[in-house]
Amino acid sequence: MSAEQEREVADASATLERALIEVKKVVVGQDAMVERMIIGLLARGHILLEGVPGVAKTLAVRTLADVVGGSFARLQFTPDLMPGDITGTRVWRASSETFDVELGPVFANLVLADEINRAPAKVQSALLEAMAEKQVSIAGTSHRLPDPFLVLATQNPVESEGVYRLPEAQRDRFLLKVDVPYPSGQEEFTILHRMSVKPPRAEAVLDPVEVIRLQGVADGLFVHHSVASYLVNLTIATRSPERYGLAHLREVIELGVSPRASLGMLAAGRALALLRGRSYVLPADIAEVASDVMSHRMLLSFDAVADGADPRAIVREVVAAVPQPTVASREDPDAGHTAALAAQGQSS
Structure with a gap:
């Protein structure tokens, strides 16, 4: 930039x-x-x-x-x-x-x-x-x-x-x-x-x-591909939780979030980064907005609703299970890419 x-x-x-x-x-x-x-x-x-x-x-x-x-x-x-x-x-x-x-x-x-x-x-x-x-x-x-x-x-x-x-x-x-x-x-x-x-x-x-x-300024903020990969992994974890060691959520989440949640996390992450005075988005920005973006988009199973399951608690569990990339700045793009590949390897 x-x-x-x-x-x-x-x-x-x-x-x-x-x-x-x-x-x-x-x-x-x-x-x-x-x-x-x-x-x-x-x-x-x-x-x-x-x-x-x-x-x-x-x-x-x-x-x-x-x-x-x-x-x-x-x-x-x-x-x-x-x-x-x-x-x-x-x-x-x-x-x-x-x-x-x-x-x-x-x-x-x-x-x-x-x-x-x-x-x-x-x-x-x-x-x-x-x-x-x-x-x-x-x-x-x-x-x-x-x-x-x-x-x-x-x-x-x-x-x-x-x-x-x-x-x-x-x-x-x-x-x-x-x-x-x-x-x-x-x-x-x-x-x-x-x-x-x-x-x-x-x-x-x-x-x-x-x-x-x-x-327009928020739209132009830099998003490293490792950060984009991370937020996609978060949405996928609500659809296939067993891939991230969350097999018990299979009976809790009836329908995971749609791709609109990925777009929403990206836009909200950029806005949060701008509020923080940064020209780039960190994985922590995505993790911070994940609950507000995803909790109302998940459809819980009948039994989970009857048991009083909290969608926000489920999202927090997903965020804790999906590893964040270690680098998200523009100065070390290769390291960020390596971290993203490592995170994907752990989830597969």
Whole structure:
């Protein structure tokens, strides 16, 4: 990478650091959630936030929208919601005796899909097209969504009445699934101090044009072939766990992750490396995002679900079993290639 490209990476990393600081002015704790939201923005991947009510999921998304700039829309999902309520519809204009298209709230740069698991199947189907194709079909005509476009959805894991389980195809469209825990005691004390009187407001650091530029910088980060081999081995381990000494997972995992998980780990790894100020991706970057990328894409067996198996624990077991290459930098490519071949030899 040239000196100019290195400066571009350093500048992008500094800009992202300012954006993180602005978000953290409002959101107390939840560092992993905030970082994953930035990763999704850089990697052009949608994010599913799961946590009980009151742990700052909606606040974090609203704050990110303030920092990123551009347009923002909040969709409150309910069981009686119709597809046209989010995508738009045709409206009859009596004055001109023609139909006009009224675009829905999904036409925004950042879309908060609040309590997404309350939406019925038709709404999920309409949202799936928007997430996957970045377009919406209204009366047979396709309308492109703005660029950048990011869906940040929230769901409550403890509620069972009036909710719909997200179908596998819908979950697969989310780049990351982030579990949002309760704050610690010290963090909750800070929340009381910061939010009880006059809550702070984040300032805009980015705009849509700058976000697209940062996405381009992340796309250009160097990925050694040993790192690419490593992340492919992680996905294969969920489909053929016996190859990696995990034969007991054969009865636990009914369907392993798809190639979209490999693409997701690569994009998320690049975004994480940029946040860390590096122009190259390390195996540790892939290992760090693996759980958020793969846990919601695996389909567990009926017995495993009945026994309360934790998909994240399974991914951690896979990550621990698949050996990492010892070198991932550009300075010693031969060593990285040798390490990758050694890792493949151990798994066969």
